[in-house]
Amino acid sequence: MSLAISHLSKRFGRQWAVHDLNLEVPNGVILGLLGPNGAGKTTTMRMLTGYLPPTEGEAWVAGQRVDADSVAWKSNLGYLSERNPLPDDLYVREYLAYTGRLYRLKENRRCVDRALSLTGLSHMASRKIAVLSKGYRQRVGLAAALIHSPKVLILDEPTNGLDPNQIAEIREVIRTVGSETTVLLSTHIMQEVEALCDSVAIIHSGALVAQGTTAEVLASGSEEAVVVGFATPVDKSRIEALVPGCRVLAQPSGEWLLQGYGGTPDSRALLVRICSERQLPLSSIYARHSRLEEVFHALTAGNGQPVQKNS
Incomplete structure (x- = not known):
């Protein structure tokens, strides 16, 4: 499995933001991670990237255990955060080359050219990041996350705030990347999941409430x-x-x-x-046939609260 999560949990005080999460995602699969606000999606992604240590459980990226004290597993992981912070004063190629040096890539120029081509940025390579539209800034973020050819790519709301044309463009990039890379995609847009994702995992109140292929999840919540x-x-x-x-x-x-x-x-x-x-x-x-939005609502309706249990 390219991405594996076993009994992953995170507690803040007495509240469990994520509780006993188990997932396995094979190579070349795009998984949609869904859940209402406060469900635990961002906390899960932060644990997978090493930003937050789990309270319990473990995760593996390309067979390597996610460990804050080690950096070896990070060479197989790419991450695009929702806010996508970028240095406005750098040029696109300059920023990607800098990112490549951080990963200590041996053929940095070739990797930069590949990332530019994959994300449709070749003609923007000499532009300053400050002058780019939000759609192109998202492409730069994707290119930086992909420059080292990771086996697992984690995307947090990658199309948030984009116009319909920009959304279509970013989706096409993700679809192309997903043919070779395991993608974990967090989004609130159900149409995006139906259009892009092979599998779906729905989290509610810190716990997994549904998991399977998109067709299986639709069937599980369907009403005649x-x-x-x-x-x-x-x-x-x-x-x-x-x-x-x-x-x-x-x-x-x-x-x-x-x-x-x-x-x-x-x-x-x-x-x-x-x-x-x-x-x-x-x-x-x-x-x-039921739509994913209806299944999602049926599984997450109500005022869910973070799981609490005795220490």
């Missing part, structure tokens, strides 16, 4: 539902009589959502027959 449209206007009460026990909700499209009704072909065929017998011909019928 069907959307139907009628050829003529129909009152809600008549629809409720057709499917007792289901929640019937009007949709902006003029269709009706039947929550709790089976979405299988057989169940839809049965509903078509029932509607025909009641002289309520359908104009449309299809299963509705």
